[in-house]
Amino acid sequence: MARVLLFGRLADVAGWRERQVEAPSISALRALLSGEDDALAQGRGGPGVQVALDQAILRGDAALSARSEVAFLPPMSGG
């Protein structure tokens, strides 16, 4: 069970910002989310979307534990 967070336009597209999701890995989590929401799958696949696992940017796959926090981060814009 991982805590999944969406930010920026991804949260608007999906209609939620935070959820608990049962998935053994990042890749399994991606597949699960894509299976239930086409618009979110397209949004996550868009240019510049990064993934953070436990508040560190992750490239590639990783296993998830019960306390994992996964965040999908669209392109950032401050200032």
Next chain:
Amino acid sequence: MITLTDQPFEPGELLSAFAKGRSETGAIATFTGLARAEQGATRILELEAYPGFTEAAIGQIAAEAAARFALDDFHIVHRIGQIAPGEAIVFVATAASHRRAAFEACDYLMDYLKSRAPFWKKETGPDGSRWIEPRDQDHADIARWETTKP
């Protein structure tokens, strides 16, 4: 120091506090960014952060700037939540021995805050809402620092 706040702030007060009690600093540069009304197209700006992650990422950017420009000190204040046109969104102050380092560090920090700090910005106006993403100019601004080392 890095501060995220959902309350309006007064840039002049921040500068006065930052400048106080310095005997070795020869130069302070500041930048204040304001929310624009865009001729009525933007009624409200909304800034979202990722608590913990955003502060850590800004901390990393600031540490790089402090080392690169040999800063005495810096203060970064960034608004989150809802911001009305005319209000300050961001304030950056840098303190160094000499002016060039203070100016350049301020410029550098703003370029990185613009497109590398974890914020997501939504504009709402009479025609609805849209998420703002970095423009080509923002990427070009960052590239200046990646190709030129002091």
